[in-house]
Amino acid sequence: MNIIVAIKQVPDLDYIRIRDRRPIMEDVPQVIGDIDKSALAAAVDLKESAGGNVIIVSAGDENLEDTIKEGLAAGADEAVLVKDARLAGMESSVIGTVLAATISKIENGGLIIFGEGSADNYSGQVVSRVAQILGYPQVGYVNWIEIEERVAQATRSLENEEETVEIPLPAVMSVVSEIKEPKIPSVSSILKARNKPKRVYTLDDLGIEIPENRYVRTVINLAPVSQRKGILIKSVDELVKVFESEGIIRR
Template sequence: MKLIVCVKQVPDTGDIKINPETNTIIRESMPSIVNPFDKNALEAAVRLKEAYGGTVTVLSMGPKKASEALKECISLGADHGVLVTDKAFAGADTFSTSYVLAEVIRTLGDFDLILCGKQAIDGDTAQVGPEIAEHLGIPQVTYAAKLEYADGTFIVNKEHDEGYEVVEMKLPGLCTVVKSINEPRMPTIRTKMAANRAVIQVFTAADLTLDPSKLGLIGSPTRVKRAFSPPKKESGVKLDGLESRAATEKLVGFLVGAELI
């Protein structure tokens, strides 16, 4: 089975620091990590490889530094790492990002399944996976919470408001995975050392046949007009030191007043 996992290196938004004067995020202070959902995607791929044989290729578009993320994935069971990096890709929105990733995947040859995270914890759009599938003209199942393979099809439990849909998908296809699909493994000292020695395959724009009108900022149909800190909410009522019954009565009065009950 030929498996491709798309991974994004992201700032650790769990460790975010805000500059109190400008009210902006201090990006330099944030360590880079592998997007958490992409680790679940990788784990799902490695488990398929362990069960059915094959290879797992991890693919990332980003700055050169993103090769660290790819090496971490190799320490977690991936076989090859592929980095696409070029100034021409800077400022890409999801349409342009997915276009480049799809073209790299085409260049790499046949595959059975592409796995992505549900979303990246910085951009938070959840669009790159489905857009890769569209560029490649393959089926998709998003929000996968379980993934099995039998008789030439993938059987996926897809999250739903009331439970899970069990969906069959023909290959080749693409899945985006949610956190509950698995518990990603930890690297060992041995796998970490081996990953450090691994050679990451690098593609630049010149190595691919790309339509320049779909690249970077110019090739992106969306544009970020302005970014700003979320407005601070006015502080509400806070009851401290009140006996529980009195506090509850006040709350009920408030809810009734606001016509919430």
């Protein structure tokens, strides 16, 4: 049974500069987002007990093959990609359809893991759409997984409690970043990544036609403004009083 991990390439947040409260996206490299890296690290861990291969699925533009080397260096065995320039800025329902069609091409897929939200817009919608299209059960906010035969146990990290559920496979799960800290890849695994098996499809190969006007248009994307209050403090007692009046601490 194979473990499938859905990965999204996102702009490297460390390289985004802000000018006039707007992000400058030129020359920002594409990378795999942090939660997706955790999802992949969890999958590579699971492979040791559950067997099979870890297969990445991803959809994106012409940079995708380069970006996905990060995932292959991090321990994935194979990548199944959809590369099409029309996918840039596409809304979640289309991406969900594309990923579901891609996952259907993979034989013996058991568990399909997503990060709970992407590092760029964090809508968290694609996972449920894929589960719906494939007709698989879905579990969200997972921080621990164990697989035995064709059944998975998963612990969900909820606001005030943790819940452990049992779920028959195949199933779709979204995981939180705490599930597994990604390892630093070795130089050898980085260099071997380019030789790992890859299948690349286009939208035409998958028989998917994109409906018109399904692109997300960002109306405005402004960085928050931080303003200093300029309060002059002369003693610790005064500082405590200010904190109390601002509601930062309570006695």
